[in-house]
Amino acid sequence: MQGYAYVGAMGVLIVVLYAYITHLYTKKKNADGLDYEKYSDMALNDDISDVPVAPVADKSDGKKK
């Protein structure tokens, strides 16, 4: 009984893992069409006056640029 549960759990986890990897690499983008790798810019351009990578809608007007 434990054996079946174990094999089953393994299978599920492997599928979830690979599904997530494929998801990340095929889509390459989030729901708004933004490449994940662009997110790194959140750290690199993090002055308060820098343009956000993806602005929260109602706050963007407050920006300088």
Add this chain to the structure above:
Amino acid sequence: MENRPLEYDYTVAKWFMFAAIALGIVGMTIGVFIAFELAFPSLNLVFGQGLAEYTNFSRLRPLHTDAVAFGFTVSGIFATWYYVGQRVLKVSMAESKFLMFIGKLQFVLYILTVVAIVVSLFMGYTTSKEYAEFEWPVDIAIVVIWVLWGVSIFGLIGIRREKSLYISVWYYIATFLGVAMLYLFNNMEIPTYFASGGHGDWFHSVSAYAGTNDATVQWWYGHNAVAFVFTVPIIAMIYYFLPKESGQAIYSYKLSLLSFWGLMFVYLWCGGHHLLFSTVPDWIQTMGSVFSIVLILPSWGSAINMLLTLKGEWQQVASSPLIKFLLLASTFYMFSTLEGPVQAVKSVNAIAHFTDWIPGHVHDGTLGWVGFMIIASALHMTPRIFKREIYSKGLMTAQFWIQTLGIVFYFTSMWIAGITQGMMWRSHDEYGNLAYSFMDTVNVLHPYYTLRGIGGFLFLTGLFMWAYNIIKSASARPVEESELQSASPMGA
């Protein structure tokens, strides 16, 4: 306050940074002292019989572990959160009076609680659960502080300009949620005074769990304290400070997402590896071992991601002491996350458990990874918080080499000591009589204990250099005109 352009407000970050410095010095001074106590037991009585109660190893050890873990490390976590959080969310604490107040309140309560902890542990009040020694009134204060931190995290997220949450923010959130859950469950305790209708001290309590259950919960907590205090928030730091200081984008942001979920999933199942060969059910032990091995993958995923971030920029390692700290931190992270799984294998653990190899493992993680990351983060933040150059680059480089040497002394001596100890304990003659007495092992280990003490002393020396450098930077050098971009400017 006329028309000043909006700036990040680092007040709370600065306070916590100084708290980290102070508590680091206190905690590690005690660490060096207890290390020498193990080598030279007469030190237990150094201030005479009368004070021996307060200076003996067993009284001071929890003060060391709690001061470095919940003092030095947790202040470092708070300090970097109040710095990184604002920046990657692109919102200033100055924009919200409420969040500013919460941050300051959190700091004040934190310091008061630290005082309560130091006093109560010195007096010998403890629940005797490792890393959860505090009695129930202190536990309640800790919960309040933690909730305030949560308000602060989610409050800042609530008013953010950046829609997506940077990977570091994920890790800070995970720290918050993880510790909250672990701490609450492990500290379920019954105040004896109230439960028994007025017997004993009012602050005393007993754990709600008994026997093996207590042990299982305790090490589920204990291991995940390692996960959510010594790993997750430190990864949050490196994902911000390494790219920022080197000016390089994270090598693969996707890999960082993958490692995040991997780490979250795997860590929680590993507690059993602290209880191998105990009365805990066999399947829990095996599960602990197996998941520990799997844990290499997400751990190395983050670490390799950091090393690859420096791809093509290796000259920075030679030229910048700050990059040296960051690089070595991720290297020590890889090191201890390889050593840990090895120790979690049952046959290895049979030798390693109860020996000095375990403190050896602990300290290449805590000194090399946690210590270096907090040191590097503070050195990166200093010029920006105070708008001044770092006082001395030469001092930083010297600190780096002294501390690295200290760590090497620490773990090499503990490896030799631990494995020698493990082998001596189990060796026997053909009739099954033990070959060595306990005293034999103590005599053999003496030189290694001394070496460990020296290593610790070197690390502590570096810590003082760090404190001096930051205080000098804060007070001595000319003010920079504007906030700085990636690399930290450094005086010669």
